[in-house]
Amino acid sequence: MKTVAAAILTTLAFGTAHADEPFILSSPELTSGQSIPAKYYWNNFGCSGENARPELIWSGAPEGTKSFAVTFYDKDAPTGSGFWHWSVYNIPLGTTGIGADIPKGAIENNTDLNQPGFFGPCPPVGRTHSYVYTVYALSAPSLDLPENASAALAGFFYNSNTLATATLEVIAGPREE
Numbered sequence: 586m587k588t589v590a591a592a593i594l595t596t597l598a599f600g601t602a603h604a605d606e607p608f609i610l611s612s613p614e615l616t617s618g619q620s621i622p623a624k625y626y627w628n629n630f631g632c633s634g635e636n637a638r639p640e641l642i643w644s645g646a647p648e649g650t651k652s653f654a655v656t657f658y659d660k661d662a663p664t665g666s667g668f669w670h671w672s673v674y675n676i677p678l679g680t681t682g683i684g685a686d687i688p689k690g691a692i693e694n695n696t697d698l699n700q701p702g703f704f705g706p707c708p709p710v711g712r713t714h715s716y717v718y719t720v721y722a723l724s725a726p727s728l729d730l731p732e733n734a735s736a737a738l739a740g741f742f743y744n745s746n747t748l749a750t751a752t753l754e755v756i757a758g759p760r761e762e
Contacts, residue, residue, distance in 0.1 A: 606645040610720045610751035614639040621716065621757045625705045632707035638671075642682040643720045647748045650722040651678055654743045656736070659706065661714040669696045669736030670716070671703040674743065675727045694734045708758035718753040721746075 626634025662668030
């Protein structure tokens with residue numbers, strides 16, 4: 586129920602698909618506001634997870650949607666600007682979710698590790714971080730980002746073409762040494 590309520594609030598803030606169908610992002614493996622299971626943690630920087638990417642499912646994209654983008658962001662990273670763990674765009678219209686494999690034609694751009702791909706959470710020892718998955722319903726059928734585009738630059742393109750967003754916020758940590 587928390588996931589649906591959060592998605593409805595997000596939809597009210599950023600747009601709706603139809604009056605009776607909000608734009609919703611959910612996961613059969615994650616619950617909004619709850620901890621990310623350890624298997625989804627990155628296997629580096631002192632974390633020992635499997636770096637598994639959870640399945641994400643969305644519905645209720647607004648009329649006029651032509652493609653999607655998805656991001657995974659740590660808003661509590663001690664960088665002054667958060668930390669982008671994943672960014673993928675040119676997800677074809679008709680796609681209603683993403684799992685272990687990205688859809689044909691979709692492109693992963695650079696994360697804040699300066700390389701494309703997904704890497705799971707790994708909060709610092711003793712700290713809890715909030716992580717946000719976001720799906721963007723885009724007005725463009727595809728985006729022409731430069732090769733090796735940063736997540737920040739991709740975000741500029743996403744936000745310039747966004748009809749609506751839906752989010753799923755989860756937490757990770759605190760972990761011990």
